[in-house]
Amino acid sequence: MAAEKQQKSKQKQAKPVSESLVADPTGATSTPWLRISAEVLVSRAVIAMLAILARYIIRPGPHNDAAKHSILEIFQMWDSGWYLSIVFNGYSYDPSRESSIAFFPLYPALVYLFSLGRRIDPIAVGYLLSLTCNVAACCIVWRIANRHFKDDSIATTAYRLLLLFPTAFFSYIIYSEGLFLLCMVMSLDAADRKSWVEAALWGAATALARSVGIFVSGAIFLSALAFKKQRPFLSFEPRALIGVIGPILGLALYMGYLWHNFGDPLAFVSTQKYWGRELAVPWYPFLDGYHTNGVPMFNKLFHRGSIYFFMLIALYGIFMRMPLKWLFLMLTLPVVYLSSTVLDSIPRYLSTLAPAFIVLAHACRRIPVLNFAVMMCFAMLQMLCVILFTNGYWLV
Secondary structure (H helix, E strand, O other): OHHHHHHHHHHHHOOOHHHOOOOOOOOOOOOOHHHHHHHHHHHHHHHHHHHHHHHHHOOOOOOOOOOOOOHHHHOOOOHHHHHHHHHHHOOOOOOOOOOHHHOOOHHHHHHHHHOOOOOOOHHHHHHHHHHHHHHHHHHHHHHHHHHHHOOHHHHHHHHHHHHHOOOHHHHHOOOOHHHHHHHHHHHHHHHHOOOHHHHHHHHHHHHHHOHHHHHHHHHHHHHOEEEOOOOOOEEEOOOHHHHHHHHHHHHHHHHHHHHHHHOOOOHHHHHHHHHOOOEOOOOHHHOHHHHHOOOOHHHHHHHHHHHHHHHHHHHHHHHOOOOHHHHHHHHHHHHHHHOEOOOOOHHHHHOOOHHHHHHHHHHHHHOHHHHHHHHHHHHHHHHHHHHHHHOOOOOO
16 A cells, blocks of 8 residues: 555656646745745836936937936836826717727726825826736736746746846836736636636726736636546536626726717727727738838837747647646737737737746746746847837837
């Protein structure tokens, strides 16, 4: 009997990491939140100092605002103005031009709430909210990765890759990236633990942060599926439908608001055309027309490079039989992002695709030289992107 137990124990120890893909609902290993928080804060401080230094030694670009000098001001560009306009003035809609309803309500609502109705500076609150979400998201990514792989090094690599991704700086400025990322990983974490009510709430929050958050419903649904060797081969936990409905209700809530106030529940879609964004086939960016539509060379290379890179990660995830809910998001969201005539934001959108960074961390664990190469490439590209963004050369 003792010999048989010893043999079983050896078999368990010999089990490769790739086979340990079933979630451990206990999450026994405590999350090193203090270490993660310190790394996030230090990395963001380095990026901030780089941005300030670049402002002094690099000639301003065509989108540079000379009136902005402080660290809080130089990162306030593009969508930041729209989110702040919602905080200060609420939503507006003009069917003949760009309107603030294109930006989903959870982020500006939280900025307004935590600034006590603008009694505290909403700009400072916006940065603090994004930074806090970024720290919390990294902690949850660590927890999810460690739960699935039982390997601290993979979990650590996962959140570091997330921090170093070239457009990761969007997650701690006045953009919704940090909040969307946190809501998504919290939904996945709750689904792992079979906490369906919690998954529903976080799923609803994900959809209220960005429209594509509704696809978290599919990930929650797949979390409730169980494959077995004996009949029935497939089982589904009915209570999971509570979690599946959450993101749908979140999107429906915003659509209901638009319908009640502006008479068009899909106004957030129709107003996109004034930014040049309209629905297109997912292979649009690979057609000849994309080569001559005025997109700068760096952006073409950066956008396409991001797409190809995430395609490779998805293929690796399929080959290594990663969890279905991860693969669903890794395959679905990029296709949605590609289904537009304007792709200037796709690297930013991909920076929130948390499961891809967990899968990439697994690849880096198996191929150590890949770890160093990817980390260095990410870090250098992030520095370049920060310089371009804060000096007015973004999209030039």
